[in-house]
Amino acid sequence: MGKIYKTLLGYGVAEVEIKKSKFIGHASPVASEEEAIKFIEKIRAEHRLATHNVYAYVVGENDEIQRFSDDGEPSGTAGMPVLNVIKKQELKNVVVVVTRYFGGILLGAGGLVRAYTKAAKMGIDAAGIVEKIPAKELELTFDYNLLGKIQNELLRRDYLIKDISYADKVIITLPVVEEKVSEFKNFITDLTASRCDIRVKEDVYLFKKDGKYIL
Incomplete structure (x- = not known):
């Protein structure tokens, strides 16, 4: 599977006014260039009256x-500063669009660079930076008399339970960080006496934000 990398948790938007011009930073995770282009087109459609939609x-x-x-x-004052924000944060699979509604006051080259940089950073912060970590989805099947013990230990160790189903036996589905699958299997085997x-089941990703795993 892939390696750990930083990306965005979801869509984020933030707005700032600089010398009467309104700058709106939009940021989103994407899985492909096609998704990035669709996102850009969507923002352009929503802000078709804007002076610029830089991306x-x-x-x-x-x-x-x-x-x-x-x-x-002006060349080098908008798109490249936005790209530099993405690269400085070491983000992957991310698109950022900064919409500008001109307010009548020229900002100059340096002012434009600072404005687009600020709006892009605000959009990214609103979206939320996360680590995307390769994991495996595991399925645990066991008798009902083990439910309390297993569930309590999983929660105590901060594992994220994705689903619990109740049939002839209990089935818990949860993601486990790829490199810790073997350790997890040993832990469950010891806990339940096999x-x-x-x-x-399958390859998945976990997100890690502020030191905590989230689904």
């Missing part, structure tokens, strides 16, 4: 695709 995006595990556009602003069936 930048980085896609790929090794930043294979990097694109930006000044959208009519009375729990453990099945590895």
Whole structure:
């Protein structure tokens, strides 16, 4: 599976006014260049009366695709600063669009760079930076008399339970960080005296924000 990298948790938007111009930073995670382009087109449609819709995006595990556009602003004052914000934060699979509604006061080259940098950073902060960590989805199947013990230990150790189903036996589905799957299997086997069936289902990702795992 892939490696750990930083990206965004979801869509974020933030607005700032600088010398009567309104700058709106939009940021979102994407899985492909096609998704990035669709996001840009969506923002353009929503803000078709804006003076500029500047964008930048980085896609790929090794930043294979990097694109930006000044959208009519002086060369180097808009798209590249937005791209630099993404790269400085070491984000992958991310698109940022900064919408500008001109307020009648020229900002100059330095002012534009600072304004687009600030709006991009605000949009990214609103979206929330997370680590995306390769994991495996595991399925635990066991008798009802083990439910309390297993559930309590999973919660005590901060494992995230995705689902619990109740049929002939209890089935708990949860993600486990890829490199800790073997350790987890040993822990469950010892806890239940080998009375729990453990099945590895599929590759998934966990998100880590502020030191805590989230689904």
